Amino acid sequence: MDVGTLVAGLLTLAILTFLYRDNPIYKMAESLLIGVAIGYVLVVTWTNSLMALLFTPLFSRGELWLIVPFALGFLMFGRLHRRTAILSRIPIGVLIGSGAGVAIPAMLEARTLRQLSATVGPVFADGTVDISMVVVLLGVLSTLIYFYFSREQVGWWGRTARLGTWFLMIFFGTTFGYTVMSRMSTFIGRMEFLLSDFLRIIS
Amino acid sequence: MKRLESRHWVFIGLFLVVLLSMLLQVDLGVEVSSDTTRLFDYIENLPPGSTIMISFDHEASSLPEIRPLALAVLRHAFARNQRLVGVALLAEGTGIGYRLMEQVGKEYGKVYGEDYVFLGFKPQYIAAMLSMGESIRQTFPEDYLGRSYDSLPMLQGVRNYDQIAGVISIADGSLTTHWIEYAGNQYGVRVSAAVAAAMVTTYDPYLASGQLHAMIGGLRGAAEYEQLIHQGGSGLRGMLAQTTAHMYVILMILIGNVVYFRGRRKRGEG
């Protein structure tokens, strides 16, 4: 067995000890994970962003216009001290503002209009009622009504909102089912590693 | 040692169920769903030599679930002689994505730079998606191995999404949404996805509206795909354990409800 598999196997078991209760072995492994994960992101971001997009073009190729985003980024260091924290508002303003500018058309078109138009389709096809289409239309409308809190949910409005909660429950139940599936898949994957690579019990 | 609590017994039960199922090493066949067939047909029917972008939009935490999905899709694409451009929009997908592409590339005798490339990671995924719509070369001046974009033969003539047949987002979170809303919506690129099962219902509206072309999810999705490409893997191997784990959870729900209703009847609550 190579050292990597041995280390990975032992650390996997260290994490699994949490199932009994919180303990020093788990805490030590968890602390190592946090440190290594931050170090990893830091290195990858430094290499892929700062070196590739900023320092190499600015200092090697003399692309002086990059001084502007460099200065904006540098202002973020202001956050490290309470008195200078205010400086970071400018780069945050750039991110928030341009983010909003980019998001408006995307949210309007991709998330709202396209979803609305997909909801309103032909209910009658070949002389018969398309049950699925009716269900979708009813589901979307009643759920939207449930989330409309500016009007008291009584009478027919309230009954429709109540129908919306049923649709929501079906959605939550379905999502729960898929979430169970997802978590089990992850655990099965770790067991496969332990049994085949680490313990070599299965092929 | 402290006395074991009821949750510990539930844990032990699940552990044993999965352990025994895996030791049995039985491959259960699976019924292939229409979702899986759709993604399979999409890759199958692309003309050989088409350029597909595979985006590794996941973290290390979901690797056990994501890996079989990614391997199945990569194997199929390489078997169909498609050219693959790998990118990672989450930092942890970088090393993983490269390793997976390298592994499957070797299996099919593919040459790096000619049949596939891995461009590496760019933070701020929305920014990366949008800027690739303008220029992939400017977004990734170098590939993951530090070679310049222009020196890679496969990328000659690949300027932006116009030269990409489609994007397949391998995701464990919401990044596919951004692919759909930014790359798909603004640049018209066809987006498909291989996602962690927990995300399947999140993407259903996009699948129904046609904004997401095709989607497979979870270990079951991987097993179905492996069956379609006639190449067994972790998906099919894990299906017995997946099935028994589901049955175990159902049993837990039923026992919990029986205990609850018996208690309620005893208390005279109807």
Add this chain to the structure above:
Amino acid sequence: MRRRIPQLVCGLFGLVTFLCYFSSHPIARKIYLTVTLDYWQIIFAFTLIVGALSFVRVNLRAVERGEDRPYKIVSLIGVVLMPILALIWGIRGGSPFMWVFENIQVPMQATVFSLLAFFVASASYRGFRARSLQAAILLGAALLILISRSSIGDLIWDRIPEAAEWVRSNPAMSARRAILIGIGLGSLTTSVRVLVGIERTWLGGEK
């Protein structure tokens, strides 16, 4: 002034990127690309560095105070170790940096996540009760999916996978779609409020 300038910068960048979206003119596309690629990514990279420095500072203080000292030291070693490995041997496949990633970070992170399988099983036993009609509907949908996505769904009744597929693609999808439309409208209005300066919470509490 402390709020005006950031607000002005925010509004200006928002307006420019918004307008550039609708133009196919090369200058507009260039501005769009520059803002999204260079400005966002560079600022974001600095943000990450600030976060990491802050983490180091907090942990060093904890070490000084003697709070969970061994654990904090291990975390700090991890943060420092990765850049050192990257600096000496690089970060390509096969380097010590990637060795640590593949054999320490990936297995531990995946295992932490896999613990959720146990907590989901435990929660199913302790909290998933059919207390009301709504809870019963939720339970029914969950059971249907769990059965259909295992290998025995079609053995029990061959229409089970089909029924589960219909539930997922129609009633469940419609509720998710309504949520999506709500989020879309909410994001849209928040974005507009940010651009015109009504929404100012991002500036923080100080004047």
